[in-house]
Amino acid sequence: MPSIVIAQGGGPTAVINQTLCGAIVAARQNDASLRILGARHGVRGLMAKDVVDLTQLSASDLARLGNTPNSGLGSTRDKPDPSACATILAALDALDARAFIYIGGNDTAGTLDLLSKRSTSACRFVHAPKTIDNDLVANDHVPGFISAATFVAQAFSSVDLDFRAMPGIYVGIVMGRHAGFLTAAPTAWQRTEDDAPHLVYAPERPFVVSSFVADVAAVYGRLGRCIVAMSEGVQDETGRPLAEVLAAGALERDAHGNVQLTGGDLGLEIGKALKTHFPKARARVDTLGYLPRGFLGTIDATDRAEAYAAGAFAAEQALTRSGSVVLHYDGDRTAPRLVPLDQVAGQTRHMPDSFFSSDSTVSDEGRAYFRRLLPPRPDLFTPFV
Amino acid sequence: MPSIVIAQGGGPTAVINQTLCGAIVAARQNDASLRILGARHGVRGLMAKDVVDLTQLSASDLARLGNTPNSGLGSTRDKPDPSACATILAALDALDARAFIYIGGNDTAGTLDLLSKRSTSACRFVHAPKTIDNDLVANDHVPGFISAATFVAQAFSSVDLDFRAMPGIYVGIVMGRHAGFLTAAPTAWQRTEDDAPHLVYAPERPFVVSSFVADVAAVYGRLGRCIVAMSEGVQDETGRPLAEVLAAGALERDAHGNVQLTGGDLGLEIGKALKTHFPKARARVDTLGYLPRGFLGTIDATDRAEAYAAGAFAAEQALTRSGSVVLHYDGDRTAPRLVPLDQVAGQTRHMPDSFFSSDSTVSDEGRAYFRRLLPPRPDLFTPFV
Known part of the structure; x- marks a missing residue:
């Protein structure tokens, strides 16, 4: 038959x-x-x-x-x-x-x-x-993609409110070895540049620790909080995935020659870097891991x-x-x-250059793409703080 | 006025x-x-x-x-x-x-x-x-509690389906320094003992690495997957939080005298222990972190x-x-x-002994309590595998 x-x-x-x-x-x-x-x-x-x-x-x-x-x-x-x-x-x-x-x-x-x-x-x-x-x-x-991206947008909007209530720095590490779409998607729900995620690090752009620290310092100084969306696949300037570099226990030096990250897991090391450079700040790194990809809710x-x-x-x-x-x-x-x-077959689509306005921010064109796909952001009350 | x-x-x-x-x-x-x-x-x-x-x-x-x-x-x-x-x-x-x-x-x-x-x-x-x-x-x-617990239940139900589709071991680390309610809550959605979470580790019960490994081996052997809900506040037999022990870089020995966990972050070390004892298994540790506590969805x-x-x-x-x-x-x-x-004021309520049926499982009484509070589990299709 x-x-x-x-x-x-x-x-x-x-x-x-x-x-x-x-x-x-x-x-x-x-x-x-x-x-x-x-x-x-x-x-x-x-x-x-x-x-x-x-x-x-x-x-x-x-x-x-x-x-x-x-x-x-x-x-x-x-x-x-x-x-x-x-x-x-x-x-x-x-x-x-x-x-x-x-x-x-x-x-x-x-x-x-x-x-x-x-x-x-x-x-x-x-x-x-x-x-x-x-x-x-x-x-x-x-x-x-849309369901997973909506989960990530819900997560970063919620965390943004959390950190309005108590100031600090948050890094959420999002799945994506080669493409940053899922990490950048929550920018769909930004209404002003005060809305999270304030910084987006995708595998398509080089991740330099000294730039990351400077970016965070600028946002944290301005808003009293900084919410970062980071792909698990972020790469150094030579195109090596940072997670691999860290796993190999290799020594990372930034543009100024400072050792920044050594050994271990990406999230843990990002957490250590935050502790070093922002010793007084409340800092938290979460790995969203498997949660976005098939979330029942x-x-x-x-x-x-x-x-x-x-x-x-x-x-x-x-x-x-x-x-x-x-x-x-x-x-x-x-x-x-x-x-x-x-x-x-076997090919990978990347975020186009036009979706970025810098190595750590998404352009209006990128945001418009994600906004077209995702449901509208719930109508949230702007906190009193 | x-x-x-x-x-x-x-x-x-x-x-x-x-x-x-x-x-x-x-x-x-x-x-x-x-x-x-x-x-x-x-x-x-x-x-x-x-x-x-x-x-x-x-x-x-x-x-x-x-x-x-x-x-x-x-x-x-x-x-x-x-x-x-x-x-x-x-x-x-x-x-x-x-x-x-x-x-x-x-x-x-x-x-x-x-x-x-x-x-x-x-x-x-x-x-x-x-x-x-x-x-x-x-x-x-x-x-x-109910909203956060529902998020955690959604997460573990989703991950259970994920690991039915591709076998392996998953550990989700859940907030809770002293009380295990949030970690144990997803047992509300268990219909049979094949449903996740298969193992629950709360701060109220001692966490012994050798027992953890044996527990995981038993479930993984039976089902081809093992989904673990672990409180971030799990404590060793002397009542010290494991995360603190690890942070101090202290040496952990199990009942058999084997060194199990040393230094670093709880999730990272649990991941290492899984790699050591289950080298061929797909193993993943996620820290749910801040996500459950104010999730927009x-x-x-x-x-x-x-x-x-x-x-x-x-x-x-x-x-x-x-x-x-x-x-x-x-x-x-x-x-x-x-x-x-x-x-x-200043007091902490713990999960009562009657909510546990062992150091790693929740009793019928415990499940009934969480079932009374949480919404019913969505009507899911039982996968073909």
Whole structure:
């Protein structure tokens, strides 16, 4: 019996199961004779023919699945080598698969690109996008990003109020090894330059400790507080991730030759630098870590709808051709399109230069982009202090 | 012109401004001749007579203020000494204060107890409770706790789904120096023992590294994942906070004489211990830090209503007497009462022994308590893996 196989790869998001639901419902509508199979833990499960039959999933189960964050089919970070590719293609043949829809980021697109180039069958390979990093090329933005970005915006707005109530310096370290979108997103909710985050450090710009300390001193001097959004992937001037430099216990010197950061974890070392340079200030460094990426309390309605639509579009396209679904924005509306897999596979989209007004601040253009995506900031009372 | 003075002390919560609003509205209704003054940054502002007139605050401003998390009047952790007490009492006299309502935790109650005992005027001193730690004695629970606890429950439920999708070990470090309520609260959402958090380490029970490693190994072996909720205030067998021991760079030995943790930050060291004992596992340690205590996206409706009611009750009581407002639960409903200030001042409520079934698990009684307070868990789909 012919089938369509769906799987999920990479880190989870708040809405990745919406994409799964969109694909299931559309596949069913397009061709009622198809079995719809879900592979557990991505290609890892597919290699073992470990699949679950999703054809008869009820409407209420679909609704609950869609509203449950994180990959319902399980996930994997496995990158198949040539031998694994052969096993996967054989498994798809054995399952009489007419299409394989793989929901994931650029590594997932890369896996599909590999498979499609090696396949000798009529099976189509369609990539449905998801990532909180927003780092897929050819996309205006990516399903999963808006919910995660909204969590980060909520976090920094809340912390801003916290530090209005009691002055001090706060650094929140945000996921993002190569792209700063998630770290910069809370600037969407800035109404004046007094609103947090006051400083934004993304992997796209060099992170120099002496500049960081000077930036913080300027804001803290002006406002009595300073809220910093910092990517976990910030890099030194030579392009080495700071976290790696620190992990290696290497010696960091700023432009003035001062040793600044040595050994250990990024957050801990940033905390030490603050203690050294601002010994009297209340200073706190938090690592937001995994919290933004599938938070039960912050699932954005637009993100949910776009994720569902991307899955449905993937299933439609899979009737006839392979490719990567991307979200296209025409200046008015966002809609899915299909592009060749190798246009997305293995590539990383970065924040453009025009999104920055300095190494530590986001430009009006950058803010406008995030403002277009995120829900409006709640109507907050301006504190009496 | 006679006045009533209101201030906020200590760490903020998501609903502390509801208590402020409740006090303002009730004070106005009780005696329209009173000026209602807010002291900026608690007793620090009061000493400087730095007050804002709240008498004419509009209904729409009150609504926005109430829905804005974190202390709108600003806060302080200052503990007045005898000389400062004299300055504060003189300031209250100069403002013709009939009452001073101070919203805060047990330190704030302590300040009011001091002031009330030194005062020679007719001014009443009323403590309105707030704390995310839930550690005020004589209270069933404390305004601010439910919202923070819901955030923590959302976080651990989300992470549980994340680690179902990709196996591994997660440790979330939760605020709470002396009381484990906030850390244990996510057990409210456990339906089976497969649901996170699988292990709970609170300051009330000794934290032994070898036991921790054995506990994690057992859960990880059974489920392929292990989600741990750990208080930042966990203590070793001698009652010393582990974070302090680590900060001092002291040597930790487990029951078997193995050196386990040395130097540095709690989360970092827990991460190292996991790497040592589970070298092949995906392991992650996040410090939730300030996020739960005033998160814009998670403000519970019950918490909001109880916080408002506590403020309104404080203003009513302040017409005639001093004391600490506590939330009393009669087995059916929660309502505010007034108790003497010294019954609450400077004391810490701990999780009772009956809330634990072991050093790392919460009992049915404990879970039932948290389940009564928190909103029900969202109806989640059980993943296919």
